[in-house]
Amino acid sequence: MSVFFYGCITMDGYLADKNHNLDWLYQTGTIEETGYESFYKSMDITVMGKRTFNEIKNIENISSLYPTTKNYVFTHAERLSVRDFIPTNCDIVEFVRQIERNKNIWIVGGNTILAPLLDNDMVDNIIIQIAPVLLGGGIPLFSQKEVLKRFYLQEVKKYGQFAELIYRKI
Numbered sequence: 001m002s003v004f005f006y007g008c009i010t011m012d013g014y015l016a017d018k019n020h021n022l023d024w025l026y027q028t029g030t031i032e033e034t035g036y037e038s039f040y041k042s043m044d045i046t047v048m049g050k051r052t053f054n055e056i057k058n059i060e061n062i063s064s065l066y067p068t069t070k071n072y073v074f075t076h077a078e079r080l081s082v083r084d085f086i087p088t089n090c091d092i093v094e095f096v097r098q099i100e101r102n103k104n105i106w107i108v109g110g111n112t113i114l115a116p117l118l119d120n121d122m123v124d125n126i127i128i129q130i131a132p133v134l135l136g137g138g139i140p141l142f143s144q145k146e147v148l149k150r151f152y153l154q155e156v157k158k159y160g161q162f163a164e165l166i167y168r169k170i
Contacts, residue, residue: 001099003122005107005114006039007141008129008162014138015110020051028131034159039127043069044103047092050075052109057082069106074113093120111143118144126151126167129159 008025009015016022046069048056053073059065062082072088072095073080080087088095093116099105107114107123117123128141151167158164 001096001101001103001105002124003096003105003107003117004039004043004125004127005123006127007109008131009141010131010133010135010138012134012136013140013142014135015141016051016055016139017135018138020055020139022055024133024135025131028133029160029162034129034162035157035164040066040069040106042104043106045069045099045105046071046108047095047105047113048073048108049110049113050077053080053082053085057085092116093122096122111139111141114141115144118142118149119147121149121169124169127164128167129162129164132161 007015010024017024046066048071050073053075056062056065057080063084066084071085073085074089074092075087076089077087092113096105096117107117114123150170152170153165154168155166156163157166
């Protein structure tokens with residue numbers, strides 16, 4: 001099993017603005033300008049928080065966004081408004097530990113899902129696209145405990161206006 005974080009942040013490290021808004025991202029580019037399709041083909045499971053789900057649930061034809069993965073949303077809700085997204089209400093660390101060893105897991109967002117996995121050394125790969133945007137404040141990508149974590153920079157790519165950094169856990 002490999003756990004991946006794959007996502008886009010601003011140059012100053014934010015996933016979203018202070019209101020959890022992603023307009024800055026939508027105004028910068030599209031997934032067609034990245035390596036998203038190649039990355040997604042290697043994933044078996046997606047995991048996201050409720051705020052991330054709320055941001056993407058109104059995308060037109062959302063079922064085509066994650067068509068081949070099992071999609072879990074960490075929420076207190078018992079049902080979700082979009083088919084093919086499974087509500088889950090448990091500890092993220094225990095959830096990931098029980099997944100079959102031959103599966104690739106994509107942590108779609110956000111930092112409350114990512115932080116406990118980083119705290120428990122469970123994130124194997126971090127792929128970050130950096131948009132040429134400064135917000136000056138907002139929701140940071142990293143909010144894990146203050147402990148030194150080292151990753152190896154494997155590759156740097158450029159997609160349109162995005163720089164992509166690919167890291168592997170040491």
